[in-house]
Amino acid sequence: MTRKCRPQPQLVGADYWLPVEAFEVGWAVAVGCNNLRCPDCGEAVRSDGQPGRTVRRYWCACQQHLETWTHWVGGEPEDLYPEKLRWYCAGHPNLTLPVVLDGVRLDAGTDWGAVAAAAVLEEPFHPPGIDLRQAWLVRLYHLLSRERAAALSTAITELLYATDPRLVTGALDFFTTERKAPGAERIAAMVTARRDWFAETPHPSTPSVSLLDDAVLVLHTRLLATDRAADRPALALAKELALAGVGPYDTAGTLLDHDPKWLWTNASALVQANPEWADRIAYLATQQRASTRPGLLRDLATVAPAAARKAVTERIPEPERQQLLDLLPGGDAEADLNETD
Incomplete structure (x- = not known):
């Protein structure tokens, strides 16, 4: 069984990672495909490029391409001057166990929790040009079979309950990237159970912030899906x-x-809890239906008048702009509106 680079294979410059092992399927931006083929001439696509030289040359019998950064083959239609490359990923064999990956032995008896903990504390290998935290674990997750990948991510979930902040942070970093991996659905329960500990524990690499800030960011990645798949x-x-x-x-x-109903019911309370949110909430209020904007902005102006007036001034065109400004604190129509409430 083989897998293909998704959504399209990538060409990468010489300073980015072009793996040599056949099983290395594309799993992140800047991971080059090492099994490209041309449908026109039928040849395998070859490449050369030395790290530090920036440019990597790709070629087959009928065309060539010079790459300095990254290029999605098949993603050209949106480019200003598209290059019609028809090369495709010819597939990558599955990673089979036992195997030694970057010095780490993986087999049927592997303790995935131990592998995950060791990798968090010291990555066995970090692919060049990959701007991801815990990139090695993310890569391993994508290389393993579905069953073993689930075992790995479940083991990483257990690190969320560790007492070593480095292990907890590593697990959070993994789920920031792999928000749908098995075990991610337990993040809300984990934050609830350890909220005080998270709030009191400094982030290991940024002591000025707490681990709670990091955990909440991961929690919000679980809310990117807004349909039935949303994490309630x-x-x-x-x-x-x-x-x-x-x-x-x-x-x-x-x-x-x-x-939306909950947000606008609690908008003033949110601003009082975190004044730094005032400008964002005021902006969102200006984007609502014209019939609801006056009430939303007037309510918001009771706790953040400057933010409300700024949002109206910058986001609402005339003549509605002046009408809304008149309704806000300091506006000419404020007293009239109060009399009719």
Whole structure:
């Protein structure tokens, strides 16, 4: 059985990673495909390039391509001057066990928890040009069979309950990238159970922030899906944390996608809990239906008048702009509106 690079194979410059092992299927941006073939001449695509020389040359019998960065084959239609490369990924064999991968032996009896913990503390190998934390574990997750990949990600989930902040951070980094991996659905329960510990524990690489900040970012990645696949426990916890002022800058935008009624009911409370959210919430209010904007902005202006007026001034065209400004604190129509409430 073989797998193919998805969504398309990549060509990479000489400073990026072109694996040599046949089983290395493309799993991230800047992982080059090492099994390209041309449908026109039928030849395998060859390449050469030395690290530090920037340019890697790819060629077959009928065409060539010079690459300095990364290039999705088949992604050219959106380019200003598309290059019609028809090369395709001819497939990669599955990684079969036993195998020694970057000095780590993997076999039927592998303790995936031990492998994960060791890799978090010291990566066996970090592919050049791959801008991901815990890239080795992410790569291993994609190379393993579905059953073993699930065992690995489940083992990584257990690291979320470790007492060593480095292990916890490593697990969070993994699930930031692999938000749908088995075990990610337990993140909300984990943050709930360890909330105090997370809040009191400095991030190992950025002591000025707590691990709770990192955990909440991962929690919000679970909310990128807004359909039936949405993580309901994560949403409930995100709301609870937001009312305490805890969450990333676009917390309001995320909650708006999931539950607009809840957001606008609690908008003033959110700003009071975290004043840094005022500008973002005010902007979101200006993007709502014209019939609802006056009420939303007027309510928001009771706790963040400057943010409300700024959003209206910058985002709403005339004549509605002046009408809204008149309704906000300091506006000419404010007193009239109060009399009719």
